Amino acid sequence: MFALQHFMVIHVLTFLGQNDGKIAPDNEMLYMASVQDQEGDHVCGGFLVSEDFVMTAAHCDLDLKRVVLGNHNLKKSEKKMKIAKKCKHPDYKNVGHGYDIMLLKLSTPVQPSKRIQFIQLPFHEMTLKENEKCQVAGWGKINTYGSVVDDLRVVDVSVISPQVCRKEWDHLPPNIICAGGYNTTKGFCQGDSGGPLVWKGMAVGIVSFNKSIPRTELGNCNYPDVPNVYTDISKHHYWIRKILKEKKYKKLCVSTL
Structure with missing residues (x-):
């Protein structure tokens, strides 16, 4: 799953699909x-x-x-x-x-x-530890040149430390969480924007952006060299x-x- 809009080399497209994910069970999420x-x-x-x-x-x-x-x-x-x-x-x-x-x-x-x-939201500001296990779900593309899907898909992702995330990105806005992507086959894609990053049954992040393929409008689902970026809900x-x-x-x- 990936989401991207024009922002330097970033595109925040309003779609999100995930690599290495699975169809979400009907009785979950x-x-x-x-x-x-x-x-x-x-x-x-x-x-x-x-x-x-x-x-x-x-x-x-x-x-x-x-x-x-x-x-x-x-x-x-x-x-x-x-x-x-x-x-x-x-x-x-x-x-x-x-x-x-x-x-x-x-x-x-x-x-x-x-x-x-x-779904529950954070009651106060919080900071997730590096490598905390989360989930992200959406109906977005499952590959760069594909289409959004009919069945909700979900994938497990791990939190990446702010230090590593800011090192890999030239610029990052404040109040974000990085998780997934970054040398893994797990994350979001076009069509997944706006979906939740879920930690222990709580929505802690919102799918925001990732890097696009150079000189195109396509988000790179196959798979990025930088972390996926989410809005940190607790900071708002x-x-x-x-x-x-x-x-x-x-x-x-x-x-x-």
Whole structure:
């Protein structure tokens, strides 16, 4: 899985597919969401964090119209929810600047069920240790020249230390987590943007970007020489709380209806 947009030699495409992954079991990762456009095409991944909100990446803010929940196969999805408001982090400018996080308010609240569940977010700022085992999931490409897939796929990735990550990248924004990629066959690709990095059942990161193939618009799924980069959710705890807990989304969000 990989996600990429123009940023130096980086492209943050709104797709994510993973190498060396597997199809996710139907009874796991029930918080996963497909964020789609007017035509019902998959644009980005996302994840349900409350009855009203799905979290995704800010760079996914294209022609988003609906969120699909409740089925890992996009051709069989039944729960299609309209997006009522988009709540993009106010400091987001581009992927290279950071703050690549967005909340989507659903037009109708979603109740947990056998097919749909929320995922927990960090309660406070935290830092993952090097080599901590995580998972990343999405409907993105499984190879550079392929297409997004119908079945949700998941892959295990390990956290890479900030020191190593900043050594391998010429420039990195603040408040990120590096995991996967970097001389492994495990990570994300185009179509996976906005999906969660999951650690011990908690969403700790959001798929943000990786390196593209030089002189092309393609993200390199085959496989990069640098770590995959995620937005660190815990570093945006207070902004998230304003919207989810304090119900200030009327002032901080833009209507899409």
